[in-house]
Amino acid sequence: MGQTTSIEAAQGAPGLRDRKKARRREEILEAAQGLFASQGVDATTMADIAEAVGVSQPTVFNYFGNKGGILIALIHEGAARERQHSKIMVPRTDLDFATLLVTIFSEFAEGTLRIASKRIWRYAEADTIRYPTTELAQSYQIVNTELMSALRQVLSSYDLTLHDGNPADVDHLVQILYDIWGGAFFDLIKSEDMTIADHRIALTQRLEPLCRMIFAPDFLAEPTLKTTIGDPT
Numbered sequence: 001m002g003q004t005t006s007i008e009a010a011q012g013a014p015g016l017r018d019r020k021k022a023r024r025r026e027e028i029l030e031a032a033q034g035l036f037a038s039q040g041v042d043a044t045t046m047a048d049i050a051e052a053v054g055v056s057q058p059t060v061f062n063y064f065g066n067k068g069g070i071l072i073a074l075i076h077e078g079a080a081r082e083r084q085h086s087k088i089m090v091p092r093t094d095l096d097f098a099t100l101l102v103t104i105f106s107e108f109a110e111g112t113l114r115i116a117s118k119r120i121w122r123y124a125e126a127d128t129i130r131y132p133t134t135e136l137a138q139s140y141q142i143v144n145t146e147l148m149s150a151l152r153q154v155l156s157s158y159d160l161t162l163h164d165g166n167p168a169d170v171d172h173l174v175q176i177l178y179d180i181w182g183g184a185f186f187d188l189i190k191s192e193d194m195t196i197a198d199h200r201i202a203l204t205q206r207l208e209p210l211c212r213m214i215f216a217p218d219f220l221a222e223p224t225l226k227t228t229i230g231d232p233t
Helices: 002-039 046-053 057-064 067-085 097-115 118-130 135-155 170-190 196-214 217-221
Strands: none
Touching: 002 046, 002 057, 002 067, 002 118, 046 057, 057 067, 067 097, 067 118, 067 135, 097 118, 097 135, 097 170, 097 196, 097 217, 118 135, 118 170, 135 170, 170 196, 196 217
16 A cells, blocks of 8 residues: 555656646746846846746756747747637627727737737847847747738638729738738837727727728628638638
């Protein structure tokens, strides 16, 4: 009996160690995220992070390698949590189409800021421009790709009708609209004082005139869904 207990304890030991390691890893990420947001990525050292958690500096290096590794983990894991907990964007017809687009992009902005603070996104944006082939830049691009995919999925549900009466090319439309939002989101993360409500107003000012130029008035006023969701465009 004692031998069995010892074996079970021995078998359970790695699981306990793994849980402790996972908790420590989360503590490091949380501390780093707070420091990055409050004092900036460049100003934060690995020693600062180690001190905030109460561990040695080599411990932090062992978990993540460097600050870039911490940023990558924050973006990857934050994006994964957003995918897991986000509401499925069910196509709606109770609003005009421009307002629907503003609502979708406002939700994008809120979710993105739940992943990381404005200060972290500014750093990631700049780092992507300076070093486009790094793993951090690739992680940043993955978030963009996933958001564009989500936008395409919801727009593909609508019977998109252009001003000339022809159906819209969803891929081109997604790229145009996403570029518009990208500029507005950059304005949002540049300003610590700008709120999501301010962001929504800016989006409305940009998207409403564009939608009037692109879409047929009847569709814009009362967007309709395809008869069969997922029909080819």
